[in-house]
Amino acid sequence: ETGVTQTPRHLVMGMTNKKSLKCEQHLGHNAMYWYKQSAKKPLELMFVYNFKEQTENNSVPSRFSPECPNSSHLFLHLHTLQPEDSALYLCASSQDGVDYGYTFGSGTRLTVV
């Protein structure tokens, strides 16, 4: 497989559930990101990992917990979410020093009921 792969594609969870989103990149990039995409709003940066170290946490509530075990894999652990957390969650990767942007996965469509 090539590019950035996200699983699952769709997820419906109750407010008391715990679930995880997975992202894998096959591009040899050293940085990975989680973004939230809601209707009629710009992409919101959530977390940044550079060489497995978290370099940015954009004031994200603690019910979202990222994990980056290596430079190819990124997880977003979810627990006690709220209905307003329903959105498309996008993973992206990039290579430091290369300025032409990020490669995105297809996203996980999350619905919190």
Added chain:
Amino acid sequence: QKEVEQDPGPLSVPEGAIVSLNCTYSNSAFQYFMWYRQYSRKGPELLMYTYSSGNKEDGRFTAQVDKSSKYISLFIRDSQPSDSATYLCAMRDYGGSQGNLIFGKGTKLSVKP
């Protein structure tokens, strides 16, 4: 004032029309400008990338940056139904660093056959 302003549309044009998509921004430090295309149920994909001011052409697509006016444009010539997607502008103030790519809300384009 938001950092990046982009008219969300929707914009509907007939096949073969010239499409003009635009973003304005407030941060004069932005130097790297990108356009992403996002098809339904997919993640954004990088379409065009421009550094500083000027024009860049790639096939039917032309990206323009006017830093003096803090205004960027994407032109699509001879538009096709396959161009129907949401187009997001994105920009950053310096290269080689992650987490500072700022997105517009996206403009939804529909090209009618």
